[in-house]
Amino acid sequence: MRFYIIFAAIFWCGFVDSRKIRGISSSYKRFYKERKSFLCIDGSKIIPYEQVNDDYCDCEDGSDEPGTSACPHGRFYCTNLGFRPHYIPSSRVNDGICDCCDASDEYNSRAHCQNTCWNLGQRERAYVEGQMRTLDEGLRLKQQLIEEGVLLWREKQAQLRELQQVAEDLQIKLEEHRRRKHEADRLKEQTLKALGAGNTGLRHHNATVSSVFQLLDSNKDGSITVEEIQAKVALIHDEERVLSEDEVVALMGQDHEMDLPKFQHTLWDALTKSDRVKIKDTHDAPGSPVAEDPHLKAADKAAEWETTNLKKVEEAYETVNMEISDLQRKLAIDYGTDWEFLFLNSQCYQLKVYEYTYTLCPFNQVSQKSTAGTEVSLGKWGMWAGTPKNQYSQMVYENGEPCWQGGSRTTTVTLTCGTETALRSVKEPSKCQYIMVFQTPVACQPVLKQRGIHSEL
Structure with a gap:
C-alpha cells in the first residue's frame, strides 16, 4: 500500500511540475516557483498558484497561462533543443498544427508531431558554418584588396604629382612659345610694313x-x-x-x-x-615683290612655325589639366577607411533581369538597357548611406533620368559580404525607385564573426 501511495505522489508532483513550467523559457522560471500565490508578471494581479496553467486566463498579460491557449495575448515558449528556441502565440497551442519543432506546443492534441529540431539544427549549423567559411574567405580577400587599395592610392597620388609637374613645365613652355610667336608676328608685321x-x-x-x-x-x-x-x-x-x-x-x-x-x-x-x-x-600674290621677298618668306615661315608649336603645346596643356581634374575628382571620393573600395572605380558590373540589363559602375552611374536597345540612367553617384555603425554598407545614386510621373530615378545599392564581386539582384519596389544587392569581399565585417553559432544549436 505504501508503494502505491509513494508512486502516486511522485506521479502527481511530476504532473504539477510539468504543468507549471510548460511554455516557459529558462529566464522566466524564477517567476513560476511554486508557492501559495502567483503574481502576474505585469504586476496587475495576485492569484492562487493553483490557477497557473489551469486553462483559464486570469492575468491580463497572459502570464498565468504560458502553457495553454486560454489567454489571447499569451506566449508559448518552444524550447526546440537542437535548434533555435522561439515564442509562438498561445492561441496556437494544441490547435492541431505543429509550430514547435520539438512538438511541445501540441502536448494535448490529436496531432502527430515529430521532433525535427535536430535535422533543422543540422541544416542551420551547416548553413552558419558555410557563412563562417564565406566570411573567413571574404575577410582574407578583403585584406588583399585593402593592400592593393593602399598601393593603388599611392600610385594615383604619385601620378597626380607627376601630372602637376608636367602641367607646370608645359605652362612655362607655353609662355615661352607665346612670347616667341608674338616676336615672330611682330617681325612679320615689320617686314610687311617695309615691303607693304x-x-x-x-x-x-x-x-x-x-x-x-x-x-x-x-x-x-x-x-x-x-x-x-x-x-x-x-x-x-x-x-x-x-x-x-x-x-x-x-x-x-x-x-x-x-x-x-x-x-x-x-x-x-x-x-x-x-x-x-x-x-x-x-600684297601676297605669287610673283609679287612682297610675296617673293626672302625676308618676308622667312618671317612668315617663322610665324607659321611658332603658331603650330604654340597650338601643340596648348593642346597638351589642356589635355594634362583635364587628366589632373579627372584624377582629383576620383581621389576626392571616399573609398573607405583603408581605400578598400578603390578597386571598384572604373569597373562595371551587369545583371540581366527579364528583358532588361542593369549595369552598375560604382562611384559613377547606374543604367538600365532594354532588349530594344533603349538605355536609361537610373542615377549618378551620390554618397554612402549606410548605418552609423557601417556607413559603407549602402550606396545611393541620384538624379537619374526623369520619370513620367515627375522626379528623377534613384538607386539604392546594398553591399553584402561574399567571396566574389558581382551584382546579385535588382528590384523596383516603387516607381522609378530601384534597389540593388551588390556582393563583394570588401563588404565583409569582422564583427559578424563574433556572433558565432547560436549556443543552443
Whole structure:
C-alpha cells in the first residue's frame, strides 16, 4: 500500500511540475516557483498558484497561462533543443498544427508531431558554418584588396604629382612659345610694313625694282607697255577705275614702252614718290615683290612655325589639366577607411533581369538597357548611406533620368559580404525607385564573426 501511495505522489508532483513550467523559457522560471500565490508578471494581479496553467486566463498579460491557449495575448515558449528556441502565440497551442519543432506546443492534441529540431539544427549549423567559411574567405580577400587599395592610392597620388609637374613645365613652355610667336608676328608685321603694297613699301625697299618690273611685264618679253601698266597700276583712292592711256603715258615719261633701265628712272620713281597711284592688290600674290621677298618668306615661315608649336603645346596643356581634374575628382571620393573600395572605380558590373540589363559602375552611374536597345540612367553617384555603425554598407545614386510621373530615378545599392564581386539582384519596389544587392569581399565585417553559432544549436 505504501508503494502505491509513494508512486502516486511522485506521479502527481511530476504532473504539477510539468504543468507549471510548460511554455516557459529558462529566464522566466524564477517567476513560476511554486508557492501559495502567483503574481502576474505585469504586476496587475495576485492569484492562487493553483490557477497557473489551469486553462483559464486570469492575468491580463497572459502570464498565468504560458502553457495553454486560454489567454489571447499569451506566449508559448518552444524550447526546440537542437535548434533555435522561439515564442509562438498561445492561441496556437494544441490547435492541431505543429509550430514547435520539438512538438511541445501540441502536448494535448490529436496531432502527430515529430521532433525535427535536430535535422533543422543540422541544416542551420551547416548553413552558419558555410557563412563562417564565406566570411573567413571574404575577410582574407578583403585584406588583399585593402593592400592593393593602399598601393593603388599611392600610385594615383604619385601620378597626380607627376601630372602637376608636367602641367607646370608645359605652362612655362607655353609662355615661352607665346612670347616667341608674338616676336615672330611682330617681325612679320615689320617686314610687311617695309615691303607693304603701295608706295610706302616700295619707297623703303629699292631692291625690289626688278621684281616690280617683272610683275608689270605680263608677257615676260623684257618690256612693259601701256596696256600692261593699265592692267596692274591703279589710283590709290579709286582702285576700280582703269587708268587712261594719257595718264599712263604721263607716268611713263611720255613713252609707250620701256625696258628695265628706263623703268627704274621713270615709272619706278612715279610709283614710289606719287601719292596717287599704286600697284593693284599684290600684297601676297605669287610673283609679287612682297610675296617673293626672302625676308618676308622667312618671317612668315617663322610665324607659321611658332603658331603650330604654340597650338601643340596648348593642346597638351589642356589635355594634362583635364587628366589632373579627372584624377582629383576620383581621389576626392571616399573609398573607405583603408581605400578598400578603390578597386571598384572604373569597373562595371551587369545583371540581366527579364528583358532588361542593369549595369552598375560604382562611384559613377547606374543604367538600365532594354532588349530594344533603349538605355536609361537610373542615377549618378551620390554618397554612402549606410548605418552609423557601417556607413559603407549602402550606396545611393541620384538624379537619374526623369520619370513620367515627375522626379528623377534613384538607386539604392546594398553591399553584402561574399567571396566574389558581382551584382546579385535588382528590384523596383516603387516607381522609378530601384534597389540593388551588390556582393563583394570588401563588404565583409569582422564583427559578424563574433556572433558565432547560436549556443543552443
